[in-house]
Amino acid sequence: MTDAPPALLRFATAGSVDDGKSTLVGRLLHDSKSVLADQLEAVTRASRGDRGPDLALLTDGLRAEREQGITIDVAYRYFATPRRRFILADTPGHVQYTRNMVTGASTARLTVILIDARNGVVEQTRRHAALAALLRVPEIVLAVNKMDLVGYEEADFAAIAGEFSAYAGKLGMNRVTAIPVSALAGDNVVEPSKNMDWYGGPTVLEHLETVRAGDEPSDGAARFPVQYVIRPQTPDLPDYRGYAGQVARGAFRVGEEVTVLPAGHTARITAIDVLGTAAPAVRAGQSATLRLDRDLDVSRGDLIASAAAPAPVTRDVTATVCHVADSPLTPGRRVLVKHTTRTVRAVVAEIPSRLALADLTEDRDPGSLTANDIGRVRLRTAEPLALDAYADSRLTGAFLLIDPADGTTLAAGMAAAPTTAPR
Structure with a gap:
């Protein structure tokens, strides 16, 4: 009888531009010995300067990403340790590409949110936290990076961790693990840091190896x-x-x-x-x-x-959406709703509110949603949908809004509790 393979953990990374996210991922892969020799040699050749391999190049694979020094597309990496298998989605940090985080985090069990210790919690940090909360990501790791640039001071870390935890609490995220790291130097990524003896918690990899892994529960309504x-x-x-x-x-x-x-x-x-x-x-x-x-x-x-617990059937859908297209979403716009394997025509009946990330208040009647906006919408579908609330199921409560003219994805939606309509 063969042993079962190690558990699989899907996780995503997010962070503002220049927070060192790609370097953290590269360090994680390098120090966990998940990089092939020829890959490391290629990265070393492509690196500039004499500081050794630029580990960010292990994930920033597009030419534009290397030229601009930013992550543009979601990069997926598969690696394993003796204790666990991982699927990592490295998502962009630039505000223009926030929409890509939805793709990477939608199936994640855990999200690593990076913060530059010099800058603290910024608007993009709040946006990433709000998206993680809306996507119902169960676990959050707050990686306070570049601790070497603030002298490895415990007070700086504590202030950032406290501010973020308070904000996360307002979003309903209670499972936040804060870890002080220096991705460039390797502190607390895979190996414990000798520079921060005041920290007694797990390294990033240790936490990833021990946190509960799992996807949709197998004991819910079928x-x-x-x-x-x-x-x-x-x-x-x-x-x-x-x-x-x-x-x-x-x-x-x-x-x-x-x-x-x-x-x-x-x-x-x-x-x-x-x-x-x-x-x-x-x-x-x-x-x-x-x-x-x-x-x-x-x-x-x-x-x-x-039959004991069927999904509600409705033609009136209320949902929170993250708008990802360049063209605005406006009331009256005709769209396609793609839900699991079903696609139906619909019209945007109303946009009641848009989320203000700074204080988590709602802007009433915004008139439209533009790229990277998060807001509430009401849809009227041409055919009924069997739609669960996203809070009950991340798979059967999610959908996409698509432009029927050219197939462009307009928004990612998370359904509220549906109103049952006559079939």
């Missing part, structure tokens, strides 16, 4: 977005009809009663096929084919849910 209908119609399988997809939440078992949404028809699961083999059950994160005891009109975009 959700299965249908991706494809399988009907081979071969002589050996003349009546086979299966619904393929990936379990987004909870678990399904043979014999269980389910509801197909948005139509609302009920049936029982007669069989579950996983990789061509019959299985008694399937849980969150697994891909499978479900077979039902009734021939129902089920197609891509439908949601198979637990």
Whole structure:
């Protein structure tokens, strides 16, 4: 019997320009021995000066990123230690690319937010914290970087950690771990710092290796977005009809009663096929084919849910969105709503408010949302959606707003508790 692989932790990094985020990630990869020799040699050749390899180049791969010294696109890195496997999303820090953080943090279990010890909490720090809170990222690591430039003073670290924790508390984020680091020198990234003997907490890597890992809970209300209908119609399988997809939440078992949404028809699961083999059950994160005891009109975009706790069905959607497009989002604009495997037409009925990041107040009736704005919207869809609240499920409570003319992504949305509408 083979041992199970180490647990997988998905985490993202965020921070303002020049806070040293790419250097921190590079240091983490380098000191954890997750960089191949030829990669390190290439980075050393591309580095300028005589201070050794510029570790930021391990993640800043685009030519424009290297020329400007900033991170533009999300860079994904896969690495592992003996204790855990990691998928790291290194997100941009420049305000112009804040929208990219939504992509990187939307599936993250933990977000590392960097702060320059010389500058403290700035507006972009608050924006990143607000996005992490809206995206329901469970764990936050506050990495107070460049401690070497403030003489490794405990008072500077304590003041920043206190200010950020107070702000995070207003956002409802209570699991914040503050760590003083110097990415350039390697203090408290992988190895404990000899320069900060006043700090007795974990290093960044130690915390990443020991924090609880996990995605959508497998014991929640079961959700299965249908991706494809399988009907081979071969002589050996003349009546086979299966619904393929990936379990987004909870678990399904043979014999269980389910509801197909948005139509609302009920049936029982007669069989579950996983990789061509019959299985008694399937849980969150697994891909499978479900077979039902009734021939129902089920197609891509439908949601198979637990009959005991079906998702609310609605055509009136209230949500918080992060606007990511250059063109503004205005009331009356026609959009497409892409939710799991379903895409429906909709119109922006109202934009009630926009979030002011400085004090977390709401600007009423802003008239529009522009790039990087976070605000509340109300949508009216042409067809009903089986939509959970994002607070209940990060997968089936999220959606995208898309421009129907050219397919541009306009906003990432997080649904509030839906209002059930007649089907």
